[in-house]
Amino acid sequence: MNEKITFEDVVQNTSNGVIATDCNGHIQIFNKKARQLLNVTDQDLVGKDIEPIIPSVGRAVHDCLLGKKPVYGRQCPLGVSEIIVNITPIFRSEKLIGTVCNFQKLSAFETAAQKTDSYQNLNRQFETIFHSSSDGIWVCDGNGIVLSINSASEILNGIEADHVIGRSVFDLQMDMVFDHSVTSKVMASRQRETVMQYIAKSQKYLLSTGTPSIDEQGNIALIVINERDMTELNTLRRKFERSQMVREKYQQELSELTLFTLKKNSIIAESSNMRQLLQMALKLSHIGASNILVLGESGTGKGLLARMIHKNSSRGQKPFVEINCAALPENLLEAELFGYEKGAFTGARDKGKIGLVELAQGGTLFLDEIGDMPLLLQTKLLKYLDNQEIRRIGGTEFIKVSCSVIAATNQNLQENVQKKLFREDLYYRLSSFVLKLPPLRERVDDVSGLVRFYLNKFNKKYSYNKTISPQAIRRLQKYSFPGNIRELKSIIENGVVLSDSNLIDDFVVSSVTDEPPPGKNAVQHHLPDTDDLNLNRNLKTLEKQLLKQARKKFRTTREMAAKLGVSQPSVVRKLQKYNIS
Numbered sequence: 196m197n198e199k200i201t202f203e204d205v206v207q208n209t210s211n212g213v214i215a216t217d218c219n220g221h222i223q224i225f226n227k228k229a230r231q232l233l234n235v236t237d238q239d240l241v242g243k244d245i246e247p248i249i250p251s252v253g254r255a256v257h258d259c260l261l262g263k264k265p266v267y268g269r270q271c272p273l274g275v276s277e278i279i280v281n282i283t284p285i286f287r288s289e290k291l292i293g294t295v296c297n298f299q300k301l302s303a304f305e306t307a308a309q310k311t312d313s314y315q316n317l318n319r320q321f322e323t324i325f326h327s328s329s330d331g332i333w334v335c336d337g338n339g340i341v342l343s344i345n346s347a348s349e350i351l352n353g354i355e356a357d358h359v360i361g362r363s364v365f366d367l368q369m370d371m372v373f374d375h376s377v378t379s380k381v382m383a384s385r386q387r388e389t390v391m392q393y394i395a396k397s398q399k400y401l402l403s404t405g406t407p408s409i410d411e412q413g414n415i416a417l418i419v420i421n422e423r424d425m426t427e428l429n430t431l432r433r434k435f436e437r438s439q440m441v442r443e444k445y446q447q448e449l450s451e452l453t454l455f456t457l458k459k460n461s462i463i464a465e466s467s468n469m470r471q472l473l474q475m476a477l478k479l480s481h482i483g484a485s486n487i488l489v490l491g492e493s494g495t496g497k498g499l500l501a502r503m504i505h506k507n508s509s510r511g512q513k514p515f516v517e518i519n520c521a522a523l524p525e526n527l528l529e530a531e532l533f534g535y536e537k538g539a540f541t542g543a544r545d546k547g548k549i550g551l552v553e554l555a556q557g558g559t560l561f562l563d564e565i566g567d568m569p570l571l572l573q574t575k576l577l578k579y580l581d582n583q584e585i586r587r588i589g590g591t592e593f594i595k596v597s598c599s600v601i602a603a604t605n606q607n608l609q610e611n612v613q614k615k616l617f618r619e620d621l622y623y624r625l626s627s628f629v630l631k632l633p634p635l636r637e638r639v640d641d642v643s644g645l646v647r648f649y650l651n652k653f654n655k656k657y658s659y660n661k662t663i664s665p666q667a668i669r670r671l672q673k674y675s676f677p678g679n680i681r682e683l684k685s686i687i688e689n690g691v692v693l694s695d696s697n698l699i700d701d702f703v704v705s706s707v708t709d710e711p712p713p714g715k716n717a718v719q720h721h722l723p724d725t726d727d728l729n730l731n732r733n734l735k736t737l738e739k740q741l742l743k744q745a746r747k748k749f750r751t752t753r754e755m756a757a758k759l760g761v762s763q764p765s766v767v768r769k770l771q772k773y774n775i776s
């Protein structure tokens with residue numbers, strides 16, 4: 196009769212390891228297979244906590260006890276191999292009394308299957324990365340055969356993967372898929388290469404970098420090519436280059452404009468220091484700057500510069516009102532500047548008079564010879580500059596006047612400030628921007644241009660066709676021109692008018708003697724033949740003689756001033772003093 200199989204037999208002979216624990220995780224029952232798989236003795240297991248024996252299974256047991264739920268398919272390391280464990284809670288009358296663990300070793304096949312699974316997972320991850328990359332990616336083998344390309348590459352190159360996979364990059368190049376191949380470069384150099392490709396089909400520029408993967412034998416196993424679309428960047432670069440060109444063109448136009456401006460304003464400036472100064476002046480015009488102080492010796496072109504600043508500013512169409520602060524006595528100057536109401540003072544016109552500041556409304560007020568402005572008037576001017584309003588002499592009403600102010604002087608204003616001849620606050624108010632005109636002797640490069648300019652001008656004016664030789668111009672370039680451009684202008688005008696020959700050289704050269712003639716000095720030459728040695732009287736006589744001579748020779752007081760080396764207002768005052776008309 197067949198022997199009856201007990202439950203014990205079943206448990207002991209099952210191919211799985213079986214361990215039962217109490218609800219504390221202590222081992223109560225185990226079978227042979229369990230002992231075998233764990234490679235332990237009975238004593239190692241009986242009543243022992245499962246966790247120190249197989250920690251990963253122990254943890255699973257505790258999970259099962261805590262959750263009161265089975266734990267299936269837990270993969271746990273066991274020495275160098277792995278086991279797969281199912282743990283089920285044991286209930287009696289619904290009370291949890293322990294667990295039963297059923298486990299078996301993973302076979303080599305099962306381990307391989309597991310590994311394949313994880314490879315598949317990895318592969319899936321790579322596939323996702325490969326196809327979701329916005330950069331194009333190609334993979335070629337060591338012979339340049341395309342193994343795969345990603346979706347971005349299909350778009351960037353305007354191709355389909357099926358049409359290129361399995362083909363050689365050399366073929367693709369022949370078929371004009373791209374103009375040159377980075378893969379072939381990598382194959383030749385065996386190192387990372389980068390090329391810029393033009394893709395005719397998609398009309399894109401791609402920056403392609405090929406990176407080789409070298410195997411253990413030192414052969415190129417794979418070449419991975421990464422493509423980046425540079426079309427956008429190239430468009431941006433082209434736009435940038437275009438805007439650069441436009442900027443250069445504007446700059447060129449600006450410098451041409453400067454030349455044009457100079458021509459328009461009859462300003463000659465060939466020397467670099469003068470050009471720089473004029474550029475600065477034009478900038479001030481364009482920004483609508485006010486309170487510009489122009490410094491420079493007499494005849495250097497301060498008035499001309501002030502007019503240029505005005506003309507080229509947004510106020511150019513508005514009045515340019517010029518007042519020579521040295522030319523009028525204090526009371527008249529005030530009336531001229533600020534105007535007066537009728538009957539404001541004896542001699543005032545019946546109707547009253549509008550002042551120059553008011554006339555300059557919206558335009559430019561040019562205060563020439565500001566250094567000669569009397570102190571009392573300086574205070575009134577400062578008040579106007581601060582409040583932008585004036586009150587006519589004898590008037591009660593304040594009138595708002597907005598104009599830009601340019602002041603000029605050949606004096607050292609800072610020195611005047613120190614000597615208390617000029618108000619310091621006014622000085623700072625007027626000198627927000629300072630332009631210093633160099634004397635002509637410091638801009639020799641301008642001489643020849645100025646000579647040609649004025650020769651041409653006076654030839655036209657007097658209907659002559661006089662000329663000057665380069666040698667005479669060179670002589671002029673060595674002259675110190677105490678009267679600056681005004682003196683040069685006057686020499687050329689006189690040369691054109693007075694010189695007998697067509698060539699004005701002789702006249703010009705004789706006009707520019709810096710040194711007095713040998714044996715005689717200027718004073719001796721003009722000394723009256725008298726026994727009267729009174730210094731003051733003789734100086735006055737000499738001054739009068741010189742003024743008379745200059746009056747005869749020059750048409751304007753400015754020209755006289757240039758030659759005499761004093762300011763024009765002082766010439767005017769002296770002419771009045773000696774009653775020379």
Ligand SMILES: Nc1ncnc2c1ncn2[C@@H]1O[C@H](COP(=O)(O)OP(=O)(O)OP(=O)(O)O)[C@@H](O)[C@H]1O
Pocket residue numbers: 461462463464491492493494495496497498499500563604605645680681684753762763
């Ligand atoms: N760069 C220049 N190009 C051509 N002409 C010039 C130049 N600079 C000055 N001039 C001419 O020289 C003369 C004197 O110029 P301007 O009256 O402007 O000088 P200034 O410095 O104001 O003299 P002052 O201090 O005596 O008033 C003018 O006829 C002017 O046109």
